[in-house]
Amino acid sequence: MMWSTATSWLARKSGISATYAPRSISHLEQRLKDYIEGSLRLFWHRQAMYFGAFVLAVSYYSFTIGLVCYWVILLSELFDHWVANRIAKWSNHNPKSARKFYRLIAAGTVFNSSAIGLFVVAVTIKEGNSAHFTPLLFLFAAALFAAMNTHQVFQVLILRLVIFAALFLFVATVNIMETRPPLTSVHWLHFFTVIFVMYFIVDCSLVFLKMYQRNLTQIENLRQERDRATAAYRAKSEFLSVVSHELRTPITSIKGPLNLICGGVLGTVTDDIQRMLLVANKNSNRLATLIDDLLDLQALDAGKLAMNFEHVDLSTLLRDAIEATGGYLRDKEISLVEVGLEHSIIVQGDEKRLMQVMANVLSNAIKFSHKGGVVEVALDKVDESARISVRDCGRGIPEGGKDKVFEEFSQIDSSDVRSAGGTGLGMSISKRIILRHNGTIDYESDLGVGTVFHITLPFSNMAAV
Amino acid sequence: MLKKILHVDDDDDIRAVTRLALELVGGFTVFQCASGQEAIEQAESFAPDLILLDVMMPGLDGVQTFHRLKEVEALASLPIVFATAKVHAESVQQLHAIGAAGVIAKPFDPIELSNKLNLIWEQSRFEIS
Numbered sequence: 001m002m003w004s005t006a007t008s009w010l011a012r013k014s015g016i017s018a019t020y021a022p023r024s025i026s027h028l029e030q031r032l033k034d035y036i037e038g039s040l041r042l043f044w045h046r047q048a049m050y051f052g053a054f055v056l057a058v059s060y061y062s063f064t065i066g067l068v069c070y071w072v073i074l075l076s077e078l079f080d081h082w083v084a085n086r087i088a089k090w091s092n093h094n095p096k097s098a099r100k101f102y103r104l105i106a107a108g109t110v111f112n113s114s115a116i117g118l119f120v121v122a123v124t125i126k127e128g129n130s131a132h133f134t135p136l137l138f139l140f141a142a143a144l145f146a147a148m149n150t151h152q153v154f155q156v157l158i159l160r161l162v163i164f165a166a167l168f169l170f171v172a173t174v175n176i177m178e179t180r181p182p183l184t185s186v187h188w189l190h191f192f193t194v195i196f197v198m199y200f201i202v203d204c205s206l207v208f209l210k211m212y213q214r215n216l217t218q219i220e221n222l223r224q225e226r227d228r229a230t231a232a233y234r235a236k237s238e239f240l241s242v243v244s245h246e247l248r249t250p251i252t253s254i255k256g257p258l259n260l261i262c263g264g265v266l267g268t269v270t271d272d273i274q275r276m277l278l279v280a281n282k283n284s285n286r287l288a289t290l291i292d293d294l295l296d297l298q299a300l301d302a303g304k305l306a307m308n309f310e311h312v313d314l315s316t317l318l319r320d321a322i323e324a325t326g327g328y329l330r331d332k333e334i335s336l337v338e339v340g341l342e343h344s345i346i347v348q349g350d351e352k353r354l355m356q357v358m359a360n361v362l363s364n365a366i367k368f369s370h371k372g373g374v375v376e377v378a379l380d381k382v383d384e385s386a387r388i389s390v391r392d393c394g395r396g397i398p399e400g401g402k403d404k405v406f407e408e409f410s411q412i413d414s415s416d417v418r419s420a421g422g423t424g425l426g427m428s429i430s431k432r433i434i435l436r437h438n439g440t441i442d443y444e445s446d447l448g449v450g451t452v453f454h455i456t457l458p459f460s461n462m463a464a465v
Numbered sequence: 466m467l468k469k470i471l472h473v474d475d476d477d478d479i480r481a482v483t484r485l486a487l488e489l490v491g492g493f494t495v496f497q498c499a500s501g502q503e504a505i506e507q508a509e510s511f512a513p514d515l516i517l518l519d520v521m522m523p524g525l526d527g528v529q530t531f532h533r534l535k536e537v538e539a540l541a542s543l544p545i546v547f548a549t550a551k552v553h554a555e556s557v558q559q560l561h562a563i564g565a566a567g568v569i570a571k572p573f574d575p576i577e578l579s580n581k582l583n584l585i586w587e588q589s590r591f592e593i594s
Binding site for chain 1: 486
């Protein structure tokens with residue numbers, strides 16, 4: 001009780017958090033896991049240091065002191081290792097277990113610090129009346145090591161430093177107690193130096209601890225931010241999905257009657273009525289396409305758009321796509337030039353989705369070409385890929401438009417949406433579909449001359465057949 | 466030949482459009498229900514050749530209605546076609562997996578609807594024989 005009150009007070013004074021019940025169990029767990037992670041990682045590091053100390057003790061002091069202290073330290077290391085392994089396997093997130101592990105780590109710390117203390121005290125006594133250069137530096141090294149590597153659990157660090165402080169004071173005062181020298185003697189100088197070094201070590205520990213705590217907070221903030229972003233993304237997807245589905249029902253009721261009337265099923269209407277109904281019909285189709293595009297985009301974003309990969313002959317696909325735009329070509333009196341479509345080039349892909357991309361790229365080329373212009377569709381092989389090129393004779397895309405072309409709801413000039421039609425989603429969807437094929441889609445454009453879109457589809461996908 | 470169709474949809478407007486489409490374009494005899502429950506109660510007495518069933522309906526939804534209809538012995542082998550606004554490949558596959566004879570995506574073209582239902586009906590007869 002006193003211990004936790006004292007450490008809490010110290011923590012408050014130092015501006016750090018050291019409560020036994022941090023904001024969440026995951027936070028507490030994180031500290032314990034980080035602590036033992038460091039402990040396990042530096043296991044052999046520590047063994048090398050202990051062995052070095054053992055060799056020095058045996059060579060310069062006494063074989064017995066060296067051996068006994070070494071064995072006690074190894075025992076404490078074994079205990080620590082056992083605790084660390086238990087914590088590493090711990091996964092029930094139970095606060096009770098966390099407190100148990102805290103106590104085990106504290107016990108291990110007392111054991112290990114006392115073992116080091118045994119060594120320091122034995123060497124100090126063996127040295128008799130001297131400056132105790134070796135035990136003091138050993139203690140300094142041990143304290144600095146603790147400050148650097150075991151600061152994750154505040155209480156444990158303080159426990160260790162308190163034991164080390166007691167040892168420092170013992171070593172520094174043992175000569176003073178025995179010889180009672182005047183304040184001007186070198187023994188007192190050593191004593192004050194030890195106090196200074198102790199202050200330095202505490203200061204170091206606090207710096208490391210604050211750094212660690214800042215990291216923990218940052219990680220926690222990042223985690224929260226990620227959770228928020230994920231939730232927002234999910235909400236957006238769900239919203240889009242619900243809205244899209246809810247829109248489909250009324251559109252069925254709008255398109256249905258229009259189709260029936262325009263199709264002449266319900267008898268003839270005057271030309272003016274027919275013309276107006278065709279406008280309404282065209283726009284309800286546009287709305288239906290927009291909903292389809294929104295759903296596709298959402299599915300692509302969520303990685304849920306199912307792709308059915310099979311062998312696709314690109315020359316057949318392109319010819320089919322050209323044929324499907326026939327009416328549109330005739331409306332705009334555009335002549336279409338085919339280059340290299342006589343040879344079949346086979347890739348691995350989803351035929352329906354590739355058709356969707358081609359329909360989109362082709363209709364864009366026709367849409368942005370001037371009346372009576374030429375659109376060229378070419379197919380060839382470049383390196384290890386098939387390349388489709390669609391050249392239009394439109395007004396071109398201004399420099400810096402690249403992001404906009406493939407962005408959602410974007411046409412270079414927003415008035416295009418009205419003058420040229422389209423939802424502004426086609427290119428964005430096309431790009432995602434091509435990326436799912438490990439391909440690329442890009443363009444080159446000359447203002448006032450036209451634009452050529454290149455799509456490449458790698459043959460390496462064939463390996464997946 | 467496909468003659469009698471039972472159409473189940475909670476939306477009045479869609480029922481009106483579908484009735485016109487199926488009667489005028491396809492020349493079918495159409496019987497309509499506004500809920501799954503009503504369909505279960507009346508399907509047997511109407512004895513349709515095919516059922517066109519909406520998926521999203523309040524109360525019993527399309528899938529629940531489908532299973533209840535299939536439990537009726539006289540209707541067990543009847544082709545049931547879903548009409549759905551959920552056109553995700555996944556959702557469509559699920560409907561096929563439970564035994565739907567076909568899936569019509571909303572919005573549908575009422576002029577083509579009769580043709581599509583005819584095709585599905587013939588296909589299901591072929592599968593049965």
